[in-house]
Amino acid sequence: MFSFKPDRSQYPEPGPDGKLEIDLETGKYLKLWHGPNHPGITGNMSVELTVCGDEVVDGKTHVGYLHRGFEKLMERRTFIQVFPIVCRVCVPEPDFNEYCYAAAVEELADIDVPEMANWIRTLILEMGRFNSYMMAMGGISGALGLGVVGQWMTYTRDLMLDRFEELTGARIYHMFILPGGVRAHLPEGFEARMEEVLQTAEKYLADAEKLMFHSSVFKTRTKGVGYIDPALFERYGVTGPNARAGGVAKDVRKDSPYLVYDQLEFTVHTETESDIYARTLVRYKDLQETIQLIRQILRKMPKTGEVMSNLPNVLHWKIPRGETYIKGESSRGEYGYYLVTDGTGYPRRINVRGPSYTHAMALLEHLIPGTNISDVAALMVSLHTYPPEIER
Amino acid sequence: MKDVDDKFRKDTEKQVPLREELKPRKVTTPDGQEIDIDPLRDYFCDAKPKVHPKAYSKIVEDFYNWARSNSLWILGFGTGCGAIEMRPLMTPRFDAYRYGIQWRPTPRQANLLVISGYLSVKTLKRAIRAYEQMPSPKYVMGLGSCTINGGMYWDSYNTIKRLDDYLPVDMYVAGCMPRPEALLHGFMELKRVIREGKGEGANTYAENFDQYKVNQKAVIKDWDMPDYNW
Amino acid sequence: MRELLYRLKDRYHLGTPTFQRDDLTFVTVKRDELRAILTELRDVEGFTHLTFLTAVDWIEEGLFQLTYMINNREANQSLGLRVMLTREDEPGATTGDTIHDLWPTAATYQRELNEMFGINFPGSPRVDEEFILEGWTDLPPYRRDFDTLAYSQQTYRERPGRGRSDPKAHMQETLYPDYPKPREAAHAHKEEAK
Numbered sequence: 001m002f003s004f005k006p007d008r009s010q011y012p013e014p015g016p017d018g019k020l021e022i023d024l025e026t027g028k029y030l031k032l033w034h035g036p037n038h039p040g041i042t043g044n045m046s047v048e049l050t051v052c053g054d055e056v057v058d059g060k061t062h063v064g065y066l067h068r069g070f071e072k073l074m075e076r077r078t079f080i081q082v083f084p085i086v087c088r089v090c091v092p093e094p095d096f097n098e099y100c101y102a103a104a105v106e107e108l109a110d111i112d113v114p115e116m117a118n119w120i121r122t123l124i125l126e127m128g129r130f131n132s133y134m135m136a137m138g139g140i141s142g143a144l145g146l147g148v149v150g151q152w153m154t155y156t157r158d159l160m161l162d163r164f165e166e167l168t169g170a171r172i173y174h175m176f177i178l179p180g181g182v183r184a185h186l187p188e189g190f191e192a193r194m195e196e197v198l199q200t201a202e203k204y205l206a207d208a209e210k211l212m213f214h215s216s217v218f219k220t221r222t223k224g225v226g227y228i229d230p231a232l233f234e235r236y237g238v239t240g241p242n243a244r245a246g247g248v249a250k251d252v253r254k255d256s257p258y259l260v261y262d263q264l265e266f267t268v269h270t271e272t273e274s275d276i277y278a279r280t281l282v283r284y285k286d287l288q289e290t291i292q293l294i295r296q297i298l299r300k301m302p303k304t305g306e307v308m309s310n311l312p313n314v315l316h317w318k319i320p321r322g323e324t325y326i327k328g329e330s331s332r333g334e335y336g337y338y339l340v341t342d343g344t345g346y347p348r349r350i351n352v353r354g355p356s357y358t359h360a361m362a363l364l365e366h367l368i369p370g371t372n373i374s375d376v377a378a379l380m381v382s383l384h385t386y387p388p389e390i391e392r
Numbered sequence: 393m394k395d396v397d398d399k400f401r402k403d404t405e406k407q408v409p410l411r412e413e414l415k416p417r418k419v420t421t422p423d424g425q426e427i428d429i430d431p432l433r434d435y436f437c438d439a440k441p442k443v444h445p446k447a448y449s450k451i452v453e454d455f456y457n458w459a460r461s462n463s464l465w466i467l468g469f470g471t472g473c474g475a476i477e478m479r480p481l482m483t484p485r486f487d488a489y490r491y492g493i494q495w496r497p498t499p500r501q502a503n504l505l506v507i508s509g510y511l512s513v514k515t516l517k518r519a520i521r522a523y524e525q526m527p528s529p530k531y532v533m534g535l536g537s538c539t540i541n542g543g544m545y546w547d548s549y550n551t552i553k554r555l556d557d558y559l560p561v562d563m564y565v566a567g568c569m570p571r572p573e574a575l576l577h578g579f580m581e582l583k584r585v586i587r588e589g590k591g592e593g594a595n596t597y598a599e600n601f602d603q604y605k606v607n608q609k610a611v612i613k614d615w616d617m618p619d620y621n622w
Numbered sequence: 623m624r625e626l627l628y629r630l631k632d633r634y635h636l637g638t639p640t641f642q643r644d645d646l647t648f649v650t651v652k653r654d655e656l657r658a659i660l661t662e663l664r665d666v667e668g669f670t671h672l673t674f675l676t677a678v679d680w681i682e683e684g685l686f687q688l689t690y691m692i693n694n695r696e697a698n699q700s701l702g703l704r705v706m707l708t709r710e711d712e713p714g715a716t717t718g719d720t721i722h723d724l725w726p727t728a729a730t731y732q733r734e735l736n737e738m739f740g741i742n743f744p745g746s747p748r749v750d751e752e753f754i755l756e757g758w759t760d761l762p763p764y765r766r767d768f769d770t771l772a773y774s775q776q777t778y779r780e781r782p783g784r785g786r787s788d789p790k791a792h793m794q795e796t797l798y799p800d801y802p803k804p805r806e807a808a809h810a811h812k813e814e815a816k
Contacts, residue, residue, distance in 0.1 A: 036469070036515070036518055037468075037499070037518065039497040043470060044469075044472070044475070044515060063754060064754035064755060064756065065512060065515040065518070066515070067514070067550050068545050068548050068550060069549055069770060072548075072764055073545070073548055075766075081789060085544055088473065091475075092476060107642075107643070138479075150483075154479050155483055158480050158483075158485050171477075172473075172477070172569055173568070173569070234671055235727070236727050237672055237673070237727045239671075250695065255698055315790055315794055322640075323640075323648060324642050324643075324646065325646060325673070325691055325700065327673070334673070336674070338674065338676060338689065338691070340678050349678045351676040353673060353674040357730065358730070361727070361730040362730050388473070400767075400769035401772075401776075402760055402772070403759055403760045403761070406759035407759070408757040408759060513757075514755070541781040542780065546774075546780075547771040548770060549770040549774050549777075550763075551778075553778040553779065553780045557779055613757040613758075613759060
């Protein structure tokens, strides 16, 4: 089995300010831009690599290509007007933004959410997690040359997008979870159609498992590569599947249950190797768990009930001064909204805590030195980062 | 510009200093010679783009346009949220490949630049570079309302409001974000436009090159690349 | 959580804590004690996870609030530490204390704060490098006195013909047509007074 042990002793030590003293004029090193226009990059970001031969000596993440100034725009909008733009913070899994923002507003404005709405919210979040994991599996397989798995996963994700469309009216940005509840009930016959999608997904996943986790190509490229020391998890703020692949069963759904997760039964899967293979495996198992969770939610949820509570007149809606932080477990880790209000009709400050913020910046820059150029793409997709939530 | 807030005036005085690695400097070569290097002048071609003349007879030009319309090769550069609907297009369900549309990893092999949504100023710089590196004839397609008039980000300080000020756009697809079906329809329309000989974006860019550069430089404050990046 | 704060209160100056939820507490600490408190909470009390670090601009009071959110997973407790800094108008004149050696990931947050709020953290790695913006020459954009609408109108050309209506007035007309408009209501009030 191929194993890659980086020997960092021959690379220059970073100075006290964290900068590497690399003299490009010696001709020994080369600067290589990995992105933003690169097939092996996750979204619109770039990594500035300094390479020596095939080995990467130093990597710097550059973000900001997707910066729209959301946190500033939100300060200019009333609490209800913020709604259309929160979901656009994170493209592949927008529902977490809606939930976290809605829950933060509800907490500060003291609004009760009906039980039925909580169940539908949980369903939506799990469906979003399904989508996001499908995207991640497709990305990992695509970056490692198993394009056909990517095709299957995108197709299955598309079937789930159809269910989203049926439920919310939109494919990507749903704007379904509002403060006070959700917009509508489930349509008639939704469970049966969802079951159909889940069965198709299971069929494709069984094939994908054979093709990915039992393939020698995939194993050779991923086992032992991109190792994160579990001792670093706390220092670098690693959460979600990346931490679970290193044996730390961090999951906000279990640690501090929100919505109706305390009434659901599910296992938090962990691995111990903490390499790319383990991270992919954790995602795969979690995806299976999500499929079971969707079934469980549809079985356990009440059939009737209010989905929206009474809101005050949204044109004159003022929220007293306060601050709160709402978090949830997205498919990439802990996702949270920090909301500060000052007694006016506008939020004072909203800060989005995306898991990619730490994964793609500090952690990736720490992991990159010592890898091969060809492994950088695999490493990046295995961390499962989405640039829009880094820069908002 | 009628209701501009008078209280806030943007800072127009400050200039961005040139990056250290782009300043002219002296370099010692391995054989001991000292040479002067001006990175902005030496590493790039600074020839202006030329207008591509039409073929001498109409039937030949029509044939060319027919051929061009049937091989739209897209640069796989996801500049905004619309990029997420590109993946369903590449996969069997919507399958854009059956129309001769495919995605290429490098601008040198592509002839269609799809600006998939809002463009922040930082990405605009990269998009201009990517566009100028593409071989002619080339086309630009703008997705989403953000490329048309700013869309949802009409008051954002970091996104441009209309794309055709900076790049010659051949086709817009409206929506936030456009569905794959809308994208396919947009590609079909673009094909029709090209077949009719109206896909003249690259020539428009060459004709109004100075005006485009003025517009681009008005927004990109740290213009640290040559005017034409071959 | 209360016992922990009582224990800390003996040695440090703490403000009045806000118990937001069972698992979320906010407390104001003094700037020069922040580092000691953070180190103690991390090493002794099990608050090992820095969730985020961000700032709030209280321009009316001339203050910047830094919020350090730390989390103890075993006890399921989150603690937000607020530090108040004097707000200087000159970007970079307000300085905070870097904690990148406690959590390396804090360096990224400090870079963002330096760029977006103009709060400098001397000693933090690469803090002066551009993070999100490129070639930015104006005020740090997340400050309250930076007007994003005015800036965008002065910088980017808009396509003519885009209708602009105040969403608030538009929604009011659509949803509550009978509701008196603010200006008319004031007018009616004036006439009554006459």
